[in-house]
Every structure is written in C-alpha cells, then in structure tokens.
Amino acid sequence: AAQGFALIRTHACALAPGDVRVVSGKTREFQGPPAMPFVPGGDVSGVVAAVADGEPRLRMGDAVVARFNGSPRGGLAEYTVVKTALTTIKPNGVDFCHAAAIASSGVAALVLAKMLNHGDRVLILGGSGGVGSDLVQLARRFGASFVAATSSDVQLVRRLGADDAVDYREHNVWELERYKREPFDVVIDLVGGGWHSARRCSASSPGILKCGRDGGRFWTLTPDTAWFEMHSIADAIRVFLAPALWRRVYTFFNRSIPRYQFVLALPEGHESRAELLALIESRALDVTLDPAGPFPFTTAGVRAAFDLQASRHARGKAVVSLLS
Numbered sequence: 001a002a003q004g005f006a007l008i009r010t011h012a013c014a015l016a017p018g019d020v021r022v023v024s025g026k027t028r029e030f031q032g033p034p035a036m037p038f039v040p041g042g043d044v045s046g047v048v049a050a051v052a053d054g055e056p057r058l059r060m061g062d063a064v065v066a067r068f069n070g071s072p073r074g075g076l077a078e079y080t081v082v083k084t085a086l087t088t089i090k091p092n093g094v095d096f097c098h099a100a101a102i103a104s105s106g107v108a109a110l111v112l113a114k115m116l117n118h119g120d121r122v123l124i125l126g127g128s129g130g131v132g133s134d135l136v137q138l139a140r141r142f143g144a145s146f147v148a149a150t151s152s153d154v155q156l157v158r159r160l161g162a163d164d165a166v167d168y169r170e171h172n173v174w175e176l177e178r179y180k181r182e183p184f185d186v187v188i189d190l191v192g193g194g195w196h197s198a199r200r201c202s203a204s205s206p207g208i209l210k211c212g213r214d215g216g217r218f219w220t221l222t223p224d225t226a227w228f229e230m231h232s233i234a235d236a237i238r239v240f241l242a243p244a245l246w247r248r249v250y251t252f253f254n255r256s257i258p259r260y261q262f263v264l265a266l267p268e269g270h271e272s273r274a275e276l277l278a279l280i281e282s283r284a285l286d287v288t289l290d291p292a293g294p295f296p297f298t299t300a301g302v303r304a305a306f307d308l309q310a311s312r313h314a315r316g317k318a319v320v321s322l323l324s
C-alpha cells in the first residue's frame, strides 16, 4: 500500500446522507463520483490486508474502523483503501457492524457533545437518526442537564436516555409551553431548516430557545435543506457559505436572537473513533443499527440500504455487512 494508506478486507460499510448525495450526482463537481464505474461507501470496518512499511500504528491482520478520505467512496467492496490517519484499531468487544456505524456519525455526535457546557438544556432535532441516536446519549455524558429530542420514534429516543421526546408529526416543538417556561440553552439541528424557527426566539418574544444574550445557541450540521444541488462555486456560496457566515456574524452582534453556528464535525485523526469504541465496549454508548439491517452485500441488499438512508427515516444507521 502507498505511504499513508492501508488496504483492508472490508467486513461492514455504514451508509450516511453523504453517500446518498454522492450517488445522486447532485454534488458531483465537489464530491464525485469522479467517473464510472464508481464504488460508493465511505465508513468501513475490516481487517488490514496490506499497509505501507514504517506505518507505526497498523499491522497486517489488525481489525480496524476507518472513515472516508475527502468524500465517501470505495467502501462497498471486498477490499478498500483507507487513509491510515483516519483508521483506528477496533477492540475485540465491538463487532464490525457497530464499529463501522460510528466511523463518521458517531464522531460528529462526539464533537457536538463536547461543545456543550456543563448544565446545558439541549434539544436535538432528529434524535433517532445516525448522528442523533448517538448524540442523545453523548450529550448527557458530556454535561447536559436535560436532553430532549424530536423524532417519529419517541420510544427509541426515550430508550436511548432522552429526558423528553416530541413526535414532530403531532406537535410543533417550537410552540410547546413546557419548553417556553424553561427554554433550552442549545438547539442542535440534524434535520435542516430549524434556524427559521429558532431565529424567532428573541428577547422580545421568548420562545423555547434562549436568546444569545442569555447564552442561547443554535448549532446545525446541515444547510437549510438536507438534500441540495451544488455544481459550482456560486451554488456552494448560496447553499453553504453565505447563510453560514452571514448568520454567524449577524448573531454575534445581535444578541437578542440565539447565536448561530454551522458545525463542521468531521475532524482529521483517529482519536475520536478510539474514544467512541471504548465507550461502546464499556457499554456507555449503545449504537443503534436500523432493525431492517444489517443488509447483505448483494445488489438487492445494497439497494435496500440506500433506499432506507435516502428516506431520511433510518433508525440509527443503515449498515451493509460483507461477512456472509
């Protein structure tokens, strides 16, 4: 394998919204696919089959988990090339499917949880998805005093440890009196578009989220729509950069509305995955795999996994198992 890379025999590949975006071709100029034929998939676990000489952390035969390099590609194959800097040794006590499931979603959840202040009251929009199902648990672990989440599966969110759960099909979470009486310090949007409601929470008409002056923060991992087209720099500015920068600057100065932050939650390095794997092994983190999976590594199996991921209603992670 080339310096900085390892070849792994893939055992599991977890899908994420980014995989659906890449396969759709809607962000092709930024994320690929570069050409056909194309192998999708980016979050993988498996066993090292080859590694460059002088690589200090990895040896042939090591069980590992790795996330994509640049954009998700290459993971839905019997062998895949991973960047060693993004590869972490998998402990024996964590199976390959659960390990693949945290490769990027778990890391994003961990990054968000570590941004919390001790005692924060937190609302997660999208608590049963790939990131949310980990974040509900990690938010509490990293200091939140109260965690609520929206979901169409309130039982799952409660089972994961949320103090309260709101079925967004039945209730408008932004109008709930119990939250207006005791507003949140932080709203974390994993769905997209929540800012338009959050910005109406202001010092003059208190809502469910505190205003910036009182420490209210709105964090999002997504632009206003979860699915978007981006083919040019102008598109990137319109979809991502302009709203994120303008809102950040505007809410920095205007403290009568919550403070906005678009979070890029995929750091380089392998440490976050190691931390998550240790939490899973010690049973402090219960990673959710959608019950329809793990999907078999067949055309029908991979299509079903993609359909589930594209539906935006996966319970936790959609995972393909390459172990027969």
Ligand SMILES: NC(=O)c1ccc[n+]([C@@H]2O[C@H](COP(=O)([O-])OP(=O)(O)OC[C@H]3O[C@@H](n4cnc5c(N)ncnc54)[C@H](OP(=O)(O)O)[C@@H]3O)[C@@H](O)[C@H]2O)c1
Residues within 6 Å of the ligand: 016, 017, 018, 104, 105, 108, 125, 126, 127, 128, 129, 130, 131, 132, 150, 151, 152, 153, 168, 190, 191, 221, 222, 226, 263, 264, 265, 266, 309, 312, 313, 314, 315, 316
């Ligand atoms: N910025 C970064 O570094 C970074 C890193 C990782 C992920 N992300 C992004 O973060 C977002 C979340 O990722 P994910 O893996 O958690 O996605 P996911 O597994 O597809 O979860 C989507 C969530 O949205 C909810 N949802 C779907 N339709 C809804 C609706 N109409 N109203 C309210 N809620 C709805 C779902 O809840 P129900 O199933 O209950 O309906 C589910 O909880 C994605 O946009 C992803 O691209 C960004």
